[in-house]
Amino acid sequence: MKPLCGAALLLLLCAVVCAQDNRCICEKNKRVTNCRLENGVCRCDSIGSPGVSVNCHTLTPKCLLMKAEVMGSKSGRREKPKDAFEDTDGLYDPECENTGVFKAKQCNGTTCWCVNTAGVRRTDKQDADLKCSQLVRTMWIIIEMKHAESNAPLNDESLKRFFKETISKRYMLNRRYIADVLYEKPYITIDLKQNSSEKSFGDVDIADVAYYFEKDVKGDSVFHNNQLNVSIDNKMLNFEKIAVYYVDEIPPEFSMKSLTPGLIAVIVVVIIAIVTAIVVLVLTRRRKGKYVKAEVKEMNEMHRGLNA
Template identity: 35%
Template sequence: MKIWITLTSAAFAVLASAKCPPCKTMKWANCDGTPCQCLLTVSNTTRLKVDCTKLVPKCFVMMAEMHRAREGQRTHTISGKPHEKYYPDCESDGTFKAKQCNNSEECWCVNSAGIRRTEKGDKNLKCDELVETTISFYLIHKPVSTALDTTTLKTDIADAINERYMNFSTDMMEHPLYIDEERSITLKVMTRNQSNDVVSMAYYMEKDVKGQTLFTNKDEGFKPTVGGQKLEIESIEVNYIDETPPTYRECYCRKRQE
Protein backbone atom coordinates (compact mmCIF):
# COMPACT_ATOMS: atom_id res chain seq x y z
CA MET A 1 0.00 0.00 0.00
CA LYS A 2 2.82 2.39 0.88
CA ILE A 3 4.47 1.83 -2.51
CA TRP A 4 1.18 2.45 -4.28
CA ILE A 5 0.67 5.75 -2.46
CA THR A 6 4.19 6.86 -3.34
CA LEU A 7 3.72 6.07 -6.99
CA THR A 8 0.32 7.77 -7.08
CA SER A 9 1.78 10.93 -5.52
CA ALA A 10 4.53 10.95 -8.11
CA ALA A 11 1.95 10.47 -10.86
CA PHE A 12 -0.09 13.42 -9.60
CA ALA A 13 3.07 15.55 -9.52
CA VAL A 14 3.82 14.68 -13.14
CA LEU A 15 0.24 15.45 -14.17
CA ALA A 16 0.29 18.77 -12.34
CA SER A 17 3.57 19.68 -13.99
CA ALA A 18 2.26 18.64 -17.41
CA LYS A 19 -0.62 21.12 -17.09
CA CYS A 20 1.79 24.03 -16.73
CA PRO A 21 2.98 25.50 -20.04
CA PRO A 22 6.65 26.44 -20.27
CA CYS A 23 7.66 30.01 -19.47
CA LYS A 24 7.61 31.76 -22.85
CA THR A 25 10.05 34.52 -21.93
CA MET A 26 12.58 32.55 -19.86
CA LYS A 27 13.87 29.16 -20.95
CA TRP A 28 15.56 28.46 -17.59
CA ALA A 29 12.41 28.86 -15.49
CA ASN A 30 10.68 25.78 -14.06
CA CYS A 31 6.87 25.87 -14.09
CA ASP A 32 4.69 23.63 -11.93
CA GLY A 33 2.21 23.63 -9.08
CA THR A 34 -1.52 24.31 -8.76
CA PRO A 35 -2.03 27.03 -9.71
CA CYS A 36 0.98 27.11 -12.01
CA GLN A 37 3.90 29.32 -11.13
CA CYS A 38 7.26 29.69 -12.81
CA LEU A 39 10.43 30.00 -10.76
CA LEU A 40 13.91 31.05 -11.89
CA THR A 41 16.84 29.71 -9.88
CA VAL A 42 19.34 32.49 -9.15
CA SER A 43 21.33 30.85 -6.32
CA ASN A 44 21.54 27.61 -4.38
CA THR A 45 18.97 28.97 -1.93
CA THR A 46 16.85 31.35 -4.00
CA ARG A 47 14.27 30.92 -6.73
CA LEU A 48 12.45 33.97 -8.05
CA LYS A 49 8.86 33.95 -9.28
CA VAL A 50 8.73 35.35 -12.83
CA ASP A 51 5.89 36.70 -14.96
CA CYS A 52 6.08 34.76 -18.22
CA THR A 53 3.92 37.29 -20.08
CA LYS A 54 6.76 39.83 -19.80
CA LEU A 55 10.51 39.92 -20.24
CA VAL A 56 12.41 38.93 -17.12
CA PRO A 57 14.34 41.98 -15.82
CA LYS A 58 17.96 42.03 -16.94
CA CYS A 59 19.21 42.08 -13.33
CA PHE A 60 17.43 38.79 -12.58
CA VAL A 61 18.65 37.24 -15.84
CA MET A 62 22.25 38.12 -14.97
CA MET A 63 21.82 36.54 -11.53
CA ALA A 64 20.59 33.33 -13.18
CA GLU A 65 23.41 33.38 -15.75
CA MET A 66 26.11 33.81 -13.13
CA HIS A 67 24.59 31.09 -10.93
CA ARG A 68 24.40 28.65 -13.83
CA ALA A 69 28.00 29.40 -14.80
CA ARG A 70 29.17 28.76 -11.22
CA GLU A 71 27.28 25.47 -11.14
CA GLY A 72 28.73 24.34 -14.46
CA GLN A 73 25.32 24.38 -16.13
CA ARG A 74 24.90 25.26 -19.75
CA THR A 75 24.67 28.97 -20.30
CA HIS A 76 25.81 31.60 -22.74
CA THR A 77 28.41 34.28 -22.26
CA ILE A 78 26.91 37.27 -20.51
CA SER A 79 26.48 39.99 -23.10
CA GLY A 80 28.83 42.95 -22.82
CA LYS A 81 32.43 43.73 -21.97
CA PRO A 82 34.36 41.84 -19.27
CA HIS A 83 33.77 44.52 -16.61
CA GLU A 84 30.00 44.03 -17.02
CA LYS A 85 30.10 40.39 -15.90
CA TYR A 86 29.24 40.07 -12.23
CA TYR A 87 26.59 38.65 -9.90
CA PRO A 88 24.32 41.69 -9.43
CA ASP A 89 22.39 42.99 -6.45
CA CYS A 90 18.78 43.65 -7.51
CA GLU A 91 15.78 45.46 -6.11
CA SER A 92 12.60 43.41 -5.63
CA ASP A 93 11.26 44.60 -9.02
CA GLY A 94 14.42 43.58 -10.88
CA THR A 95 15.97 47.05 -11.03
CA PHE A 96 19.72 47.19 -10.48
CA LYS A 97 20.79 48.66 -7.16
CA ALA A 98 22.93 51.75 -7.68
CA LYS A 99 25.87 50.21 -5.79
CA GLN A 100 27.21 46.79 -6.75
CA CYS A 101 29.83 44.79 -4.85
CA ASN A 102 29.64 41.27 -6.33
CA ASN A 103 29.75 39.68 -2.85
CA SER A 104 33.17 41.25 -2.23
CA GLU A 105 34.73 44.20 -0.42
CA GLU A 106 35.15 45.99 -3.76
CA CYS A 107 32.20 48.14 -4.90
CA TRP A 108 31.24 50.43 -7.78
CA CYS A 109 28.25 52.44 -9.05
CA VAL A 110 26.17 51.42 -12.07
CA ASN A 111 23.61 52.98 -14.39
CA SER A 112 20.06 51.69 -14.89
CA ALA A 113 21.39 49.00 -17.27
CA GLY A 114 23.80 47.68 -14.64
CA ILE A 115 26.87 49.05 -16.46
CA ARG A 116 29.71 50.25 -14.26
CA ARG A 117 30.14 54.02 -14.36
CA THR A 118 32.67 54.73 -11.59
CA GLU A 119 36.04 53.55 -10.46
CA LYS A 120 35.95 50.72 -7.93
CA GLY A 121 36.14 51.51 -4.21
CA ASP A 122 35.44 49.87 -0.87
CA LYS A 123 32.05 49.32 0.77
CA ASN A 124 32.00 52.96 1.92
CA LEU A 125 31.57 54.06 -1.68
CA LYS A 126 28.43 56.20 -2.06
CA CYS A 127 26.12 55.77 -5.05
CA ASP A 128 23.40 58.31 -4.36
CA GLU A 129 21.07 57.41 -7.22
CA LEU A 130 20.64 55.02 -10.12
CA VAL A 131 21.58 57.07 -13.19
CA GLU A 132 19.27 56.67 -16.17
CA THR A 133 20.76 55.85 -19.55
CA THR A 134 19.75 56.15 -23.19
CA ILE A 135 20.40 52.95 -25.14
CA SER A 136 21.94 53.09 -28.60
CA PHE A 137 21.65 50.17 -31.02
CA TYR A 138 23.82 49.64 -34.07
CA LEU A 139 22.34 46.85 -36.22
CA ILE A 140 23.64 45.39 -39.47
CA HIS A 141 21.32 43.29 -41.59
CA LYS A 142 22.12 40.72 -44.23
CA PRO A 143 21.86 41.69 -47.93
CA VAL A 144 18.34 41.99 -49.34
CA SER A 145 17.13 41.33 -52.88
CA THR A 146 16.07 44.89 -53.67
CA ALA A 147 16.87 48.35 -52.34
CA LEU A 148 15.34 48.85 -48.90
CA ASP A 149 12.46 51.31 -48.65
CA THR A 150 13.13 53.13 -45.36
CA THR A 151 10.19 55.53 -45.56
CA THR A 152 8.49 53.86 -42.62
CA LEU A 153 11.68 52.68 -40.87
CA LYS A 154 10.87 54.19 -37.48
CA THR A 155 7.36 52.76 -37.38
CA ASP A 156 8.51 49.37 -38.67
CA ILE A 157 11.24 49.02 -36.04
CA ALA A 158 8.88 50.14 -33.28
CA ASP A 159 6.27 47.61 -34.42
CA ALA A 160 8.86 44.81 -34.41
CA ILE A 161 10.00 45.68 -30.87
CA ASN A 162 6.39 45.94 -29.71
CA GLU A 163 5.49 42.56 -31.17
CA ARG A 164 8.43 40.62 -29.76
CA TYR A 165 9.59 42.35 -26.61
CA MET A 166 7.45 44.98 -24.92
CA ASN A 167 4.77 47.64 -25.19
CA PHE A 168 6.62 50.10 -27.40
CA SER A 169 5.75 53.25 -29.32
CA THR A 170 7.61 55.46 -31.79
CA ASP A 171 7.97 58.33 -29.31
CA MET A 172 10.32 56.21 -27.21
CA MET A 173 13.11 56.48 -29.80
CA GLU A 174 14.75 58.99 -32.07
CA HIS A 175 14.34 58.54 -35.81
CA PRO A 176 16.68 55.73 -36.88
CA LEU A 177 19.61 56.43 -39.15
CA TYR A 178 19.97 54.05 -42.10
CA ILE A 179 23.17 53.78 -44.16
CA ASP A 180 22.59 51.73 -47.29
CA GLU A 181 26.28 51.03 -48.01
CA GLU A 182 26.75 49.52 -44.55
CA ARG A 183 23.28 47.91 -44.36
CA SER A 184 23.20 49.50 -40.91
CA ILE A 185 20.43 50.83 -38.69
CA THR A 186 21.32 53.10 -35.77
CA LEU A 187 18.65 53.99 -33.26
CA LYS A 188 18.52 55.50 -29.79
CA VAL A 189 15.88 54.46 -27.28
CA MET A 190 15.01 56.56 -24.25
CA THR A 191 14.26 54.69 -21.05
CA ARG A 192 11.95 57.36 -19.57
CA ASN A 193 9.32 55.81 -17.30
CA GLN A 194 9.93 52.28 -18.61
CA SER A 195 13.60 51.98 -17.74
CA ASN A 196 13.48 48.38 -16.51
CA ASP A 197 11.51 47.21 -19.55
CA VAL A 198 13.75 48.99 -22.07
CA VAL A 199 16.95 47.73 -20.40
CA SER A 200 15.58 44.17 -20.50
CA MET A 201 14.49 44.59 -24.12
CA ALA A 202 18.02 45.60 -25.11
CA TYR A 203 19.46 42.55 -23.36
CA TYR A 204 16.95 40.17 -24.94
CA MET A 205 17.51 41.66 -28.41
CA GLU A 206 21.28 41.33 -28.07
CA LYS A 207 20.87 37.68 -27.07
CA ASP A 208 18.49 37.04 -29.98
CA VAL A 209 20.88 38.44 -32.58
CA LYS A 210 23.81 36.49 -31.13
CA GLY A 211 21.89 33.21 -31.31
CA GLN A 212 21.54 32.99 -27.53
CA THR A 213 17.80 33.60 -27.19
CA LEU A 214 16.28 33.65 -23.72
CA PHE A 215 12.85 32.71 -25.05
CA THR A 216 11.71 29.10 -24.65
CA ASN A 217 10.74 28.64 -28.28
CA LYS A 218 13.68 28.86 -30.64
CA ASP A 219 11.83 30.83 -33.30
CA GLU A 220 13.24 33.15 -35.91
CA GLY A 221 14.35 35.78 -33.41
CA PHE A 222 14.34 39.51 -34.03
CA LYS A 223 13.61 39.98 -37.73
CA PRO A 224 11.90 43.33 -38.35
CA THR A 225 9.96 43.87 -41.55
CA VAL A 226 11.04 47.16 -43.11
CA GLY A 227 9.45 48.48 -46.29
CA GLY A 228 7.82 45.11 -46.85
CA GLN A 229 11.09 43.16 -46.58
CA LYS A 230 11.97 40.98 -43.61
CA LEU A 231 15.48 41.73 -42.40
CA GLU A 232 17.88 39.21 -40.92
CA ILE A 233 20.04 41.02 -38.38
CA GLU A 234 23.56 39.59 -38.50
CA SER A 235 25.25 41.74 -35.85
CA ILE A 236 24.38 44.11 -33.04
CA GLU A 237 26.25 46.59 -30.86
CA VAL A 238 24.58 48.08 -27.80
CA ASN A 239 25.93 51.22 -26.13
CA TYR A 240 24.75 53.35 -23.22
CA ILE A 241 24.65 57.15 -22.90
CA ASP A 242 24.15 58.18 -19.28
CA GLU A 243 22.26 61.31 -18.24
CA THR A 244 25.34 62.38 -16.27
CA PRO A 245 28.86 61.56 -17.51
CA PRO A 246 30.50 58.51 -15.91
CA THR A 247 33.65 58.95 -13.85
CA TYR A 248 35.01 55.60 -15.01
CA ARG A 249 37.13 55.57 -18.16
CA GLU A 250 38.41 52.45 -19.88
CA CYS A 251 41.88 52.48 -21.32
CA TYR A 252 42.14 50.63 -24.60
CA CYS A 253 45.89 50.51 -24.72
CA ARG A 254 48.18 48.30 -26.74
CA LYS A 255 50.97 46.95 -24.57
CA ARG A 256 54.32 48.22 -25.78
CA GLN A 257 56.42 45.48 -27.28
CA GLU A 258 59.75 45.00 -25.54
Protein backbone atom coordinates in the same frame (compact mmCIF):
# COMPACT_ATOMS: atom_id res chain seq x y z
CA MET B 1 -11.32 -2.78 0.76
CA LYS B 2 -11.66 -2.56 -3.01
CA PRO B 3 -13.62 0.72 -2.84
CA LEU B 4 -10.85 2.19 -0.68
CA CYS B 5 -8.16 1.13 -3.16
CA GLY B 6 -10.21 2.57 -5.99
CA ALA B 7 -10.64 5.87 -4.20
CA ALA B 8 -6.91 6.07 -3.41
CA LEU B 9 -6.06 5.35 -7.05
CA LEU B 10 -8.51 8.02 -8.17
CA LEU B 11 -6.96 10.57 -5.79
CA LEU B 12 -3.48 9.71 -7.03
CA LEU B 13 -4.60 10.09 -10.64
CA CYS B 14 -6.21 13.43 -9.86
CA ALA B 15 -3.03 14.63 -8.15
CA VAL B 16 -0.95 13.69 -11.21
CA VAL B 17 -3.38 15.39 -13.58
CA CYS B 18 -3.57 18.49 -11.39
CA ALA B 19 0.21 18.64 -11.18
CA GLN B 20 0.45 18.42 -14.97
CA ASP B 21 -2.21 21.09 -15.38
CA ASN B 22 -0.27 23.30 -13.01
CA ARG B 23 2.88 23.16 -15.15
CA CYS B 24 3.71 25.83 -17.69
CA ILE B 25 6.50 26.97 -20.01
CA CYS B 26 8.04 30.39 -19.57
CA GLU B 27 7.94 31.60 -23.17
CA LYS B 28 9.81 34.83 -22.42
CA ASN B 29 12.65 33.39 -20.34
CA LYS B 30 14.38 30.02 -20.70
CA ARG B 31 16.69 30.60 -17.70
CA VAL B 32 14.13 29.63 -15.07
CA THR B 33 13.09 26.59 -13.07
CA ASN B 34 10.07 25.30 -11.13
CA CYS B 35 7.46 26.84 -13.43
CA ARG B 36 3.83 26.72 -12.28
CA LEU B 37 0.49 28.38 -12.85
CA GLU B 38 -0.59 30.82 -10.18
CA ASN B 39 -4.05 32.33 -10.70
CA GLY B 40 -3.73 31.71 -14.42
CA VAL B 41 -0.28 33.33 -14.62
CA CYS B 42 2.86 31.30 -15.39
CA ARG B 43 5.45 32.04 -12.71
CA CYS B 44 8.92 30.52 -12.43
CA ASP B 45 11.90 30.75 -10.10
CA SER B 46 14.78 32.73 -11.57
CA ILE B 47 17.99 30.68 -11.72
CA GLY B 48 20.64 32.06 -9.36
CA SER B 49 18.14 34.13 -7.33
CA PRO B 50 16.64 31.92 -4.62
CA GLY B 51 13.17 32.96 -3.55
CA VAL B 52 12.66 35.30 -6.52
CA SER B 53 9.96 34.34 -9.01
CA VAL B 54 9.28 35.97 -12.36
CA ASN B 55 6.08 36.63 -14.28
CA CYS B 56 6.40 34.81 -17.61
CA HIS B 57 3.73 36.98 -19.21
CA THR B 58 6.17 39.90 -19.34
CA LEU B 59 9.92 40.46 -19.74
CA THR B 60 12.23 39.45 -16.91
CA PRO B 61 14.36 42.26 -15.40
CA LYS B 62 17.87 42.37 -16.87
CA CYS B 63 19.56 41.96 -13.48
CA LEU B 64 17.91 38.57 -12.96
CA LEU B 65 18.76 37.51 -16.53
CA MET B 66 22.44 38.34 -16.03
CA LYS B 67 22.44 36.56 -12.68
CA ALA B 68 20.94 33.45 -14.29
CA GLU B 69 23.39 33.53 -17.20
CA VAL B 70 26.40 33.77 -14.89
CA MET B 71 25.14 30.87 -12.78
CA GLY B 72 24.51 28.80 -15.88
CA SER B 73 27.83 29.34 -17.65
CA LYS B 74 30.55 30.83 -15.44
CA SER B 75 32.22 31.58 -18.33
CA GLY B 76 29.46 57.54 -41.62
CA ARG B 77 27.30 57.07 -38.71
CA ARG B 78 25.35 59.31 -36.44
CA GLU B 79 27.37 61.04 -33.74
CA LYS B 80 26.67 59.72 -30.25
CA PRO B 81 25.56 62.02 -27.40
CA LYS B 82 28.42 63.41 -25.32
CA ASP B 83 27.60 61.33 -22.24
CA ALA B 84 26.77 58.07 -24.05
CA PHE B 85 28.92 55.13 -22.99
CA GLU B 86 29.19 51.40 -23.72
CA ASP B 87 29.27 48.42 -21.42
CA THR B 88 32.98 47.57 -21.31
CA ASP B 89 32.67 44.96 -18.56
CA GLY B 90 30.22 42.52 -20.13
CA LEU B 91 28.73 39.74 -18.03
CA TYR B 92 29.25 39.72 -14.26
CA ASP B 93 27.46 38.23 -11.25
CA PRO B 94 25.18 41.09 -10.13
CA GLU B 95 23.49 41.85 -6.84
CA CYS B 96 19.74 42.24 -7.38
CA GLU B 97 16.96 43.68 -5.23
CA ASN B 98 13.99 41.39 -4.54
CA THR B 99 12.08 43.32 -7.20
CA GLY B 100 14.68 42.31 -9.79
CA VAL B 101 16.34 45.70 -10.24
CA PHE B 102 20.08 46.17 -9.83
CA LYS B 103 21.52 47.32 -6.55
CA ALA B 104 23.26 50.67 -7.06
CA LYS B 105 26.56 49.26 -5.77
CA GLN B 106 28.06 46.14 -7.32
CA CYS B 107 31.18 44.36 -6.09
CA ASN B 108 33.53 41.59 -7.11
CA GLY B 109 35.43 40.69 -3.98
CA THR B 110 36.97 43.89 -2.63
CA THR B 111 36.49 45.81 -5.90
CA CYS B 112 33.26 47.81 -6.22
CA TRP B 113 31.59 50.18 -8.66
CA CYS B 114 28.27 52.02 -9.17
CA VAL B 115 25.81 51.02 -11.91
CA ASN B 116 22.77 52.51 -13.63
CA THR B 117 19.35 50.89 -14.00
CA ALA B 118 20.75 48.89 -16.94
CA GLY B 119 23.40 47.40 -14.66
CA VAL B 120 26.20 49.08 -16.61
CA ARG B 121 29.19 50.46 -14.69
CA ARG B 122 29.13 54.28 -14.57
CA THR B 123 32.07 54.94 -12.21
CA ASP B 124 35.67 53.82 -11.85
CA LYS B 125 36.24 50.62 -9.93
CA GLN B 126 37.25 51.34 -6.34
CA ASP B 127 37.53 49.58 -2.98
CA ALA B 128 34.65 48.43 -0.80
CA ASP B 129 34.33 51.89 0.81
CA LEU B 130 32.80 53.26 -2.39
CA LYS B 131 29.43 55.00 -1.82
CA CYS B 132 26.64 54.75 -4.40
CA SER B 133 23.91 57.03 -3.08
CA GLN B 134 21.29 56.16 -5.70
CA LEU B 135 20.53 53.92 -8.65
CA VAL B 136 20.80 56.36 -11.56
CA ARG B 137 18.22 55.82 -14.29
CA THR B 138 19.22 55.10 -17.88
CA MET B 139 16.83 57.31 -19.82
CA TRP B 140 18.12 56.72 -23.37
CA ILE B 141 19.48 53.55 -24.96
CA ILE B 142 20.99 53.60 -28.45
CA ILE B 143 21.18 50.25 -30.25
CA GLU B 144 23.45 50.31 -33.28
CA MET B 145 23.68 47.34 -35.66
CA LYS B 146 25.67 46.71 -38.80
CA HIS B 147 24.00 44.30 -41.21
CA ALA B 148 25.81 42.00 -43.61
CA GLU B 149 25.96 42.85 -47.30
CA SER B 150 22.56 42.53 -48.94
CA ASN B 151 22.04 41.69 -52.61
CA ALA B 152 19.03 43.95 -52.91
CA PRO B 153 18.60 47.41 -51.37
CA LEU B 154 16.48 47.57 -48.22
CA ASN B 155 13.34 49.65 -48.17
CA ASP B 156 13.76 52.30 -45.48
CA GLU B 157 10.09 52.42 -44.47
CA SER B 158 9.73 48.63 -44.37
CA LEU B 159 12.82 48.39 -42.17
CA LYS B 160 11.55 51.00 -39.71
CA ARG B 161 8.10 49.39 -39.59
CA PHE B 162 9.58 45.92 -38.91
CA PHE B 163 11.69 47.02 -35.95
CA LYS B 164 8.97 49.17 -34.39
CA GLU B 165 6.43 46.34 -34.64
CA THR B 166 8.93 43.76 -33.37
CA ILE B 167 9.97 45.83 -30.37
CA SER B 168 6.38 46.68 -29.42
CA LYS B 169 4.99 43.15 -29.87
CA ARG B 170 7.87 40.77 -29.09
CA TYR B 171 9.28 42.80 -26.20
CA MET B 172 5.98 44.40 -25.13
CA LEU B 173 7.34 47.95 -25.14
CA ASN B 174 4.90 50.81 -25.51
CA ARG B 175 5.53 52.48 -28.87
CA ARG B 176 5.87 55.87 -27.25
CA TYR B 177 9.25 54.74 -25.90
CA ILE B 178 10.56 53.94 -29.41
CA ALA B 179 11.91 57.39 -30.22
CA ASP B 180 13.42 56.63 -33.63
CA VAL B 181 14.68 54.00 -36.06
CA LEU B 182 17.35 55.35 -38.39
CA TYR B 183 18.82 53.53 -41.40
CA GLU B 184 22.20 54.60 -42.78
CA LYS B 185 23.36 51.62 -44.84
CA PRO B 186 24.74 49.32 -43.52
CA TYR B 187 23.95 50.71 -40.03
CA ILE B 188 20.60 50.56 -38.25
CA THR B 189 20.17 52.71 -35.14
CA ILE B 190 17.29 52.30 -32.71
CA ASP B 191 16.60 54.93 -30.02
CA LEU B 192 14.70 53.90 -26.91
CA LYS B 193 13.84 56.74 -24.51
CA GLN B 194 12.09 56.39 -21.15
CA ASN B 195 12.42 59.01 -18.42
CA SER B 196 11.54 58.02 -14.87
CA SER B 197 8.65 60.51 -14.95
CA GLU B 198 7.27 58.98 -18.17
CA LYS B 199 7.44 55.31 -17.17
CA SER B 200 4.05 54.09 -16.04
CA PHE B 201 3.44 51.24 -13.62
CA GLY B 202 3.56 47.94 -15.48
CA ASP B 203 5.60 49.29 -18.41
CA VAL B 204 8.59 47.13 -19.30
CA ASP B 205 11.95 48.86 -18.84
CA ILE B 206 13.95 49.86 -21.91
CA ALA B 207 17.06 48.28 -20.32
CA ASP B 208 15.30 44.90 -20.24
CA VAL B 209 14.11 45.35 -23.83
CA ALA B 210 17.62 46.23 -25.06
CA TYR B 211 19.09 43.17 -23.30
CA TYR B 212 16.50 40.78 -24.79
CA PHE B 213 16.98 42.35 -28.21
CA GLU B 214 20.79 42.16 -28.07
CA LYS B 215 20.61 38.47 -27.12
CA ASP B 216 18.21 37.84 -30.01
CA VAL B 217 20.48 39.53 -32.56
CA LYS B 218 23.49 37.56 -31.30
CA GLY B 219 21.61 34.27 -31.70
CA ASP B 220 21.40 33.58 -27.95
CA SER B 221 17.71 34.27 -27.40
CA VAL B 222 16.32 34.29 -23.87
CA PHE B 223 12.92 33.22 -25.22
CA HIS B 224 12.03 29.53 -25.10
CA ASN B 225 12.39 28.03 -28.62
CA ASN B 226 11.53 31.36 -30.23
CA GLN B 227 14.42 32.79 -32.24
CA LEU B 228 14.17 36.22 -33.84
CA ASN B 229 14.26 36.20 -37.64
CA VAL B 230 14.84 39.62 -39.17
CA SER B 231 13.07 39.68 -42.52
CA ILE B 232 12.53 42.92 -44.44
CA ASP B 233 10.14 42.52 -47.39
CA ASN B 234 10.82 38.73 -47.35
CA LYS B 235 14.60 39.32 -47.39
CA MET B 236 16.47 37.75 -44.48
CA LEU B 237 18.90 40.10 -42.78
CA ASN B 238 22.01 38.99 -40.89
CA PHE B 239 24.12 41.16 -38.62
CA GLU B 240 27.90 41.46 -38.31
CA LYS B 241 27.96 43.48 -35.09
CA ILE B 242 25.80 45.21 -32.52
CA ALA B 243 26.72 47.93 -30.02
CA VAL B 244 24.60 49.37 -27.22
CA TYR B 245 25.15 52.86 -25.78
CA TYR B 246 23.65 54.20 -22.55
CA VAL B 247 22.75 57.78 -21.60
CA ASP B 248 21.88 58.30 -17.92
CA GLU B 249 19.85 61.03 -16.26
CA ILE B 250 23.07 61.98 -14.44
CA PRO B 251 26.37 61.88 -16.45
CA PRO B 252 28.76 59.01 -15.60
CA GLU B 253 31.75 59.60 -13.32
CA PHE B 254 34.73 58.15 -15.15
CA SER B 255 38.27 59.48 -14.64
CA MET B 256 41.29 59.32 -16.94
CA LYS B 257 42.15 55.97 -15.37
CA SER B 258 39.13 54.41 -17.02
CA LEU B 259 40.06 55.42 -20.55
CA THR B 260 40.92 52.59 -22.89
CA PRO B 261 44.62 52.07 -23.74
CA GLY B 262 43.93 53.02 -27.35
CA LEU B 263 42.42 56.36 -26.40
CA ILE B 264 45.25 57.06 -23.98
CA ALA B 265 47.77 56.30 -26.76
CA VAL B 266 46.04 58.78 -29.07
CA ILE B 267 46.10 61.47 -26.37
CA VAL B 268 49.83 60.83 -25.74
CA VAL B 269 50.62 61.08 -29.48
CA VAL B 270 48.71 64.37 -29.76
CA ILE B 271 50.53 65.82 -26.73
CA ILE B 272 53.94 64.77 -28.14
CA ALA B 273 53.06 66.34 -31.50
CA ILE B 274 52.07 69.62 -29.84
CA VAL B 275 55.26 69.70 -27.73
CA THR B 276 57.40 68.93 -30.79
CA ALA B 277 55.74 71.73 -32.77
CA ILE B 278 56.41 74.21 -29.94
CA VAL B 279 60.10 73.17 -29.71
CA VAL B 280 60.57 73.53 -33.48
CA LEU B 281 58.90 76.95 -33.41
CA VAL B 282 61.15 78.16 -30.56
CA LEU B 283 64.34 76.90 -32.25
CA THR B 284 63.32 78.45 -35.55
CA ARG B 285 62.73 81.82 -33.93
CA ARG B 286 66.07 81.67 -32.10
CA ARG B 287 67.94 80.95 -35.30
CA LYS B 288 66.12 83.73 -37.06
CA GLY B 289 66.97 86.12 -34.20
CA LYS B 290 70.67 85.21 -34.38
CA TYR B 291 70.67 85.75 -38.15
CA VAL B 292 69.05 89.20 -37.80
CA LYS B 293 71.56 90.19 -35.08
CA ALA B 294 74.50 89.05 -37.24
CA GLU B 295 73.13 90.94 -40.23
CA VAL B 296 72.73 94.14 -38.19
CA LYS B 297 76.29 93.77 -36.82
CA GLU B 298 77.73 93.41 -40.35
CA MET B 299 75.78 96.46 -41.58
CA ASN B 300 77.12 98.56 -38.67
CA GLU B 301 80.72 97.53 -39.44
CA MET B 302 80.28 98.43 -43.14
CA HIS B 303 78.76 101.75 -42.16
CA ARG B 304 81.74 102.59 -39.89
CA GLY B 305 84.17 101.59 -42.70
CA LEU B 306 82.56 104.00 -45.14
CA ASN B 307 82.67 106.85 -42.62
CA ALA B 308 86.37 106.29 -41.81
